[in-house]
Amino acid sequence: MDIHEYQAKECFRSVGIPVPPGRVVGTPEEAEVAAEKYGGTVVIKAQVHSGGRGKAGGVKLAKHPVEARDYASQILGMDINGLSVDKILITPAEDIDTEAYVGVLLDRKAQAATFMVSPEGGIDIEEVARTSPSAIRKLSVDPRYGMLPHQAYWLASFLYDDPNLVNQARKIIAQLYDAFVGSGASMAEINPLITTPAGVVKAIDAKMSIDDSELFRRPEIAEMRDTSSEPPSETKAREAGLSYVKLEGDVGCCVNGAGLAMATMDLVKYYGGEPANFLDIGGSSNPDKVVAALEIITSDPKVKVILFNIFGGITRCDDVANGIIEATENIDIELPIVIRLTGTNEDLALKILEDAGLSAYTSMDEVVEKAVELAGAA
Amino acid sequence: MAILIDSDTRVVVQGITGRDGSFHTREMMAYGTRVVAGVTPGKGSQMFEGPNGSSVPIFNGMDEAVRETGADTSVIYVPPRFAAGAILEAAEAGVDLIVAITEGIPVLDMARAHAFARDRGVRVLGPNCPGLISPGKSKVGILPGQIVAEGPIGVVSRSGTLTYEAVFQLTTAGLGQTTCVGIGGDPLIGTNFISCLEAFEEDSETTAVVMIGEIGGTDEQEAAAYVKENMSKPVVGFIAGQTAPPGRRMGHAGAIISGSSGTAEEKIRVFNENGISVAIRPADIVGLLKSRLA
Structure with a gap:
């Protein structure tokens, strides 16, 4: 889960990282008041879960409060x-001498929190890692010992020559590790970390993603979720315990298992269609989940056909068939539904579905081809 | 032969009295797995009732369970909040293999647990995996026993139901399996593709391997290089997620394209470059395998 810059900065402040003050507002009038309070030039920054805010015009410098209101x-x-x-976040503008990059993420290969630092700030770190790796210093933190003092120093000394700046940066790097671990993050980034002409090191931007699996034990972070940044159908799916990602096509997919769900989407594309979504209903044949899944899929006006692809392993196909029938009886669906069920008790399941007037298949290819054909005809 | 587990494998179930743990313990026992112990803190000295009048002793802790029963493999059905702790306990108790089924364990917890297990020379499979099955010998985890058959094909996969789909097609086509291994959909997993490929290469009964990957990370790419350098046996591959948008997590915590890395396109290209036959649809796996074995 991504959190906003102002939320990440709050988290940074709580561990002691020097961050300029800021106020989050939702109206131009409040922006003016905030700019008035800070005096001097302020930066106005859009709070959205997207990179490239500056390029899109979402970051502006305002020299006086009226300008702040206009921007x-x-x-x-x-x-x-x-x-x-x-x-938007209103924050006093800083005098910038140099810009550096400090980031940490969970590296799959190292199986550890891994820092990347670069004396070149304001960069796309992935791009630099590819094109000029020597501009980056990298360190994986052993989860058994945490960040050791000499490691923080080693990273900081890659950024600056001046011992005073190195000393400030090593503290910030150690604190960033604390913030990362303390909030269950999967990524935390200061881009840029600046120095001022007065020789002070500060974080003027902040970015953080939290590991979704941490949220159950961090309710204060779970509350930071901004549901306005996602389609309502995704919010609803999460609340129903379904894994769902909205896409742009017209074949609504309802599948058990994430891998099979992806393979089903791919097969829709293979047969010339476009999937409307990724949806994993999990291993359960619980009719409530099937109902929720159908409601979510049909709330997308682009969807022209609903495709079920269920592999019954431990889950019995006849249970799933009953779930689908119960679900279709409880909500009014005008769209065609095609169903593929195979595995444990598939014969029983096919009979249940056929008796209810639903078409059922046992081959994944056949059912996907049919779904694409129906979407094209609708 | 088989890899990782066989009919001698002695299994202890952590979380044996929970809803999933008790259900799958009975399924494992019905399949013929030697389940020798269960662990649920506070329920020690009770007995777990298995199928057909069989039963298994329950212990309060892993140390006692391993000492009393000689269990060498643990399978974990403990909820996410306690699962990493269960892995640490199992590693300290001295089993050889820990199969972590649980989905949703905090990744930072897993970073510590993997390091702890590595220090003790204990192999972790998963987490967030369906476990593994050596047909006719033993199954540890949740893979459905009725879709597999004994035979010469090794299967290794990051997914659950997609593996069942592929295995079911193999079985239907008369291609049985030595072992089917689900390595898990999490970003930090204990046993990777390479480790399973190594074992299949060494296993005298395995003649070919099916490798099922998905978007996210570089495990498949590294495995492909390994195949080219080190494997004499043919490998057929499939990658799920060709239509997945970047930056979005597709169900599995590890199934996410970061920036431009970990796309299906990239993985398929690397497979092709390294002599792995790539099935574009799951239905193509059997045909490719037959042509590689012909």
Whole structure:
């Protein structure tokens, strides 16, 4: 789960990382008041879960409060990569001498939190890692011991020569590790970490993603979720315990298991169709989940056909068939439904579905071809 | 022969009295797995009732369970909050293999647990995996026993039901399996593709391997390089997620394209470059395998 810049900065402040003050507002008038309070030049920053905010015009410098109000009214409601801006951060502008990059993420190969730092700030770290790896210093933190003092120093000394700056940076790096572990993050980034002409090191931007599996034990972070940044269907799916990602096509997919769900989407494309979604109903044949899945799929007006692909392993196909019938009786669905069920008790399941007037298949290819054909005809 | 588990494998079930744990313990026992112990703190000295009048002793802790029964493999059905702790306990108790079924374990917990197990020379399979099955010998986890058959094909996969789909097609086509291994859909897993490929290469009964990957990470790419360098046996591959959008987690915590890395396109290309026959549809796996074995 991504959190906003202002939330990540709050988290950074709580571990002691120097971050300029800021106020989050939702109207131009509040922006003016905030700018008034800080005095001098302020930065107005759109709070959306998207990169490239600056390029999209979502970050502006305002020299006085009235200008701040004008920019705020431009930015609020702006569309940045499909996301509408409804919150902005007002923060005093800093005098910048140098910009560096400090980031940490969970590296799959090292199986550990891995830092990457670079004296070049404001960069796309993935791009730099590919094109000029020597501009990056990398360190994996052993989860048994945590960040050791000499390691933080080693990273910091790659950023600066001045011992005073190195000393400040090593503290910030150690604190960033604390913030990362303390909030169950999968990624945390300061880009840029600046130095001021007065020789102070500060984080003027902050980015964090939290491991979804941590949220059950961190309710205060779970509350930071901004549901306005996702389609309502995704919010509903999460609440129903379903794994769902909305896509742009017209074949609604309902599958058990994430791998099979992806393979089903791929097969829709293979037969010339476009999947409307990824949806994993899990191993359960619980009719409530099937009902929720159908409601979510049919709430997308683009969907022209509903495709079930169920592999009954431990889950019995006849249970799933009964779940589908119960679900279709409880909600009114006008769209065609095609179903593929195979595995344990498939004969029973096919009979149950046919008796209810639903078409059922046992081959994944056949059912996907049929679904694509129906979507094309609708 | 088989890899990782066979008919001598002695299994202890952590979380044996839970809903999933008790159900799958009975399924494992019905399949013929030698389940020798269960662990649920506070329920020690009770007996777990298996199928057909069989029973298994329950212990409060792993140390006692392993000492009393000689269990060498643990399978974990403990909820996410306690699962990493269960892995640490199993590793300390001295089993050889820990199969972690649980989905949703915090990744930072797993970073510690993997390091702890590695230090003790204990292999972890998973987490967030369906476990493994050596047809006719033993199954540890949740793979359905009725879709597999004994035979010469090794199967290794990051997914659950997609594996069942592929295995079912193999079985239907008369291609039985030595062992089917689900390595798990999490970003940090204990046993990777390479480790399973190594074991299949060494296993005298395995003649070919099916490798089922998905978007996210570089495990498949590294495995492909390994296949080219080290494997004499043919490998057929499939990658799920060709239509997955970047930056979105597709169900599995590890199934996410970060930036431009970990796409299905990239993995398929690397498979092709390294002599792995790539099935574009799951239905193509059997045909490719037959042509490689011909």
